Amino acid sequence: MYAIEALSISKRFGAVQANRDVTLQVAKGTIHGLVGENGAGKSTLMNMLYGFHAPDHGTIKVDGKEVSFKGPVEAIRKGLGMVHQHFMLVDTFTVIENIVLGFESDRRMAPTLASARDKLLKIEETYGLAVDLDALVADLPVGTLQRVEILKALYRGAETLILDEPTGVLTPQETAALFEVIKTLRGEGKTVLLITHKLGEIMGITDNVSVMRAGTITKTFKTSLTNENELAEEMVGRTIIREVNKELTEAHRRILRVDNLYAEDDTGKTRLNGVSFDVHGGEILGIAGVSGNGQSELLEIITGMRAPSGGSVIYTDLKVAKKNRAADAEKLRGNGMGHVAEDRHRFGMVGPMTAAENTILGYQGRESFYQGIFLDPGKVRAHCQSLMDDFDVRPPTPDLPLKNFSGGNQQKLVMAREMAQEPDLLIVGQPTRGVDIGAIAFIHSRLVEMRNKGRAILMVSSELEEIMTLSDRIIVLCDGRITGTGRPEDLTETDIGLMMAGRYEKEAS
Amino acid sequence: MKKSILIAAALSLMTWGSGAALATSEPVLIYDLGGKFDKSFNEAAYSGAERYRIETGNTYKDFEPTNEAQMEQALKRFARKGAPLVLAIGIAYQTPLEKVAPEFPDVHFTAVDANINLPNVQSVSFREDEGSYLVGMIAAMKSESGSIGFIGGMDIPLIRKFGAGYTQGARSVNPDIKIMENFVGATPTAWNDPIRGGELARSQFARGVDVIYSAAGPTGLGVIQAAKEAQQYAIGVDSNQNHIAPGTVLTSMVKRVDVVVYESMLAASDGTWAPGNAVRGLAEDGVDYAVDEHNAALITDEMTARVEEAKRMIIAGEITLGE
Amino acid sequence: MSTRAPTDLPRLVDVGLIPALNLLTALVISGLVIWVLGEDPFEAMSLMVSGAFGYGEAISYTLYYTTNFIFTGLAVSFAYRCGLFNIGGEGQAVLGGIGILIAALLFKDLPGLLLIPLCIIFGAALGALWAAIPAWLLAKRGSHIVITTIMFNFIAAAFLSYLLVGPLRRAGAQSTESEDIVSAAQLMPLHDVFAFLGMAEGPANMAFVIALLLCLFYGVFMNRTKWGYELRVVGQNPAAARFGGISANRGIMIAMILSGAMAGLMGLNEVLGVQHRLVTNFTSGFGFVGIAVAFMGRHNPIGIILAALLFGALYQGGAEMAFEMPAITRDLVVMIQGLVILFAGALEHMYRPALNRIFANPKKIEAAR
DSSP states (O other), rough: OOEEEEEEEEEEEEEEEEEEEEEEETTTTTTEEEEEOTTSHHHHHHHHHTTTSSSEEEEEEEEEEEEEOSSSHHHHHTTHHHHOOOOOOOTTBHHHHHTTTTSSSSSSSSHHHHHHHHHHHHHHHHHHHOOTTBBGGSSHHHHHHHHHHHHHHHHTTTTTTEEESTTTTTTTHHHHHHHHHHHHHHHTOOOEEEEOHHHHHHHHHHHHEEEEEEEEEEEEEEEOOHHHHHHHHHHHHSOOOOOHHHHHHHOOOOOEEEEEEEEEOOTSEEEEEEEEEEEEETOOOEEOOOOTTSHHHHHHHHTTTTTTEEEEEEEEEEEEEEBOOOHHHHHHTTEEEEESSSIIIIOOOOOSSSSHHTTTOOOOTOGGGGTTTEHHHHHHHHHHHHHHHHHOSSSOOOTTTGGGGGHHHHHHHHHHHHTTOSSEEEEEESTTTTTOOOHHHHHHHHHHHHHHTTEEEEEEOOHHHHHHHOSSSSEEETTEEEEEOGGGGGGHHHHHHHHHTSOOOOBBB | HHHHHHHHHHHHHHHTTTTGGOOSSEEEEEOOOTTTTTSSSSHHHHHHHHHHHHHOOOOOOOEEESSSSHHHHHHHHHHHOOSSEEEEGGGHHHHHHHGGGHHHHHHHHEEEEEOOOOEEEEEEEEOOOHHHHHHHHHHHOOOOSSEEEEEEOOOOOOHHHHHHHHHHHHHHTTTEEEEEEEEEEGGGGGGGGGHHHHHHHHHHHTTTTOOEEESSSSSHHHHHHHHHHTTTTEEESSSSSSSSTTTTTEEEEEOOHHHEEEEEEEHHTTTTOEEEEEETTTTSSSSSEOOTTTTTGOOOHHHHHHHHHHHHHHTTSOOOOOO | OSSSOOOOOOHIIIIIHHHHHHHHHHHHHHHHHHHTTSOOOHHHHHHHHHHHSSSSSHHHHHHHHHHHHHHHHHHHHHHHTTOOOOOOOOHHHHHHHHHHHHHHHHHHEEEEHHHHHHHHHHHHOOOOOOOHHHHHHHHOOOOHHHHHHHHHHHHHHHHHHHHTTTTTTTTTTTSSSOOOGGGGGGBBBBHHHHHHHTTOSOOBTHHHHHHHHHHHHHHHHHSSHHHHHHHHHHHHHHHHHHTTTOOHHHHHHHHHHHHHHHHHHHHHHIIIIIIOOOOTTTTHHHHHHHHHHHHHTOOOOHHHHHEEEEEEHHHHHHHHHHHOOOTOOOHHHHOOOOOHHHHIITTTTHHHHHHHHHHOOOHHHHHOO
């Protein structure tokens, strides 16, 4: 008996065949993994299962009965729940309003909210998903939004839960807790479809796993009969090397000093609570932590996008940011600070603009792009072309709007833009979020290459594996405080996980 | 088959090409921006033209411009087509006519409200202050609260003339009378905003006013409605509006645009049309106050007597109007 | 993988066929209404076309309207590219007209070569000022630009009325209009400039040429200057602007100032070109039509010219239709214009999915594999 089945379905968007003859069968009461690179067609498949799009060909069955959803609401009524990778929340509503949106139990708002509140508090308790129901969604950090989405699906009584990259923003402990929840659900006969690129998670929790490549499902394994390497090769269709070549570098001069930094977010909530550290040339300083614990504010202050409420930032010898006074982002770039923003879509790129125009964002004043006082599109295009060649961005077409590129290629171009300026200090937030395996290895190797040249890198990542592999030193942030520092060789993932939860401190340096 | 399509296309091209040269022998009536069915000024012109059509059996053309530029365009266009008479309604035609009329010496133009001295233009304006003087008297005599109101459309000189006559007439009856004055707005929509007219009227009534005279085109309909609800009086304008709300509309200051249009069209058709610059007041029956079966009960004999006396004195020049 | 459907239509379809289909739909529906009213729709449409382009003077009138729409269309686009919806073009045009008239009266003894540039500067400056205040309120106080600009339309209209009833009123005139400007300040009509081409007499004047030059300026500014680039980044993604060290407030101010200046210069056409005086309501809603022009022209300089020409033709051809056909009132002409806006602007994507299916090229998909 299958909880949900996609039988030979195909979907085309304009000239793009996003799904081709896909067959996926998820047995009832199992945890089924779906892996694949970005652009393999996973999201399209999920969106069809969830009723966002209708397939061009093929059928979808729920509990063995053929269905054709006219929209997500019908899918939800059939017991499907979905947690999207990009959150489907209304910014100006509170958490509870978002959750009941479209599923109000009463015409009037007050009784709806009251009954929802009781139910939600129970769910929160059961699954350990602490969320302030009355907080405004716009004020919440990414990590919490993820929890709101999970809460929403559970509230709507999902029988089959589709989770699209659910653990990207959770600590290992929280991930483990979530997996406990998922296992409990399975125990009660519910079905979970888990989309992830973390092969470790697939191996740890799923019963079956399907691999998707180039718009179709190439193979489905029983999880117990496969291994990570086999899955990775099936995903990319070739053998990949996942190693980083780190040379030993000598200690260099100090490039950045963050001194007793305090900050508040836009709602006035304290986000940084006296953070101090240095970054030197020739090292990668990794900042670990669950999203929403002050990393965003830290990066924004260092890169001149936000003013601290106390403390200072000293870049080389210049005090660039002090109390209530933000640094000048354009000037920092002029002085050799590159910035790969944590949230690529929000900050790092302008989707509707062409790739070429995006490659001068932040460097729009550079003389080399101008002919007299006029911006020279030829020069900009040539610049973009060389970045694309250097970073293997596909398709190598500078005139295409950047939003039409896949996530990995967007990130490569954004990374290329900052690295091309040969910065003395590169600030990188989430270097590989939403990036496929092939591109991850590439980006990692470019970062290390930069470090090997004696340049400084400050990296924020919620991928522990990434932090452990790349960093020379690690700082763990929790609730705006540094809750741990150390060298990766002296720390285990469990140590860091506990530091991230603020429950453990270990000075290992 | 193919050939016939080609011929049809060629024919239609030819008609396009000559589109501007089609001749007309009908008189042409051009309204101002307020449009044909404004229940007052332009509509009066329309009803004059209709009377001409029904009585003579002759036809006429009319046109409503949508912007300033079309005024000159319309004048030129109908003149070029050889219209025997072009009637332009409204003061806004003053400048366009001064420009266009000399270019077409063979075409006759009749301008209402404008004031032009050209050999092929007959311009007719009205002494609105005289008519307003009389309705001002009636308002003052009817008022029990000693406080009356005036609601103008846009604050332009023409409308101030209405207000000035009204004030003078009212004061001639009661020198201590209080007169509240409001203008609806600063854009041409002021002529077409009965809602706002009603609001202004209600606020005036709330402050003790019991008769309101509105010189604001269709906006005045809102004033009349508000007066009816408040069981107070309103005075209509331009056309005879007494029938709109019998018992509420005290009287109307009629401006006989219809007569001008009718007479001018008739004169053009029987060849007696003559240029000139006429101003029509009470003496020429150009303006008046209206009494009919709808308001006869509201106007007492004493009131009629006093108003008729004033009318006589104005015609005789014994009362002079003006600031 | 994004959930958006990519629209890889051939460019010619995108910029040519879709607008043509939209226009056709609007005309078919208008034709039906005309037919119901008892007039011959084909004759009406041919009157419309011949009325707009059929003879010299018609062309001149079409170009005259086109000129206004280019100015106001550019005004909307300048703001929109920065993510701002300036619906105050009407009021900014009023202020621009006042500025132009004041300059023309104030410096009336100067020769045209000095006087006209002064008028341009005054008109642009007052229009810009009228847009800069809402922009400043947005930048400093977060006031919503749609609300403030529309309110400023009313203030502008009241101010114009005040001036024309009071200080600027033509001596002795009953109507609300100003003194005539001196002939040195008048813009040369196109039929004089292009007399050698045998152009017929009409209202089109050098303001048309100025409008075309401003389109060029718009294109160069947006695509070839740092300010233009920054302004577009602010418009597309304000957060990315912050990331790139671009001041959103500066972008807002620049965009609105340029926007207001464009709207203000509409007065060149009306005051210096055609009316040779200032009259109430000379803006006649052209500022609002600019919104449709800008969106239909996809905020592209050539597109704006073409859209302005379309609306110019609708205005002039519509007037012609009303001249000739008794059953067609000006309200019907407005309805036809409204249908064009509806189908070309609001329902822009109506035909897109169907065309996507037709034009999706299977070979291209194979090549992409």
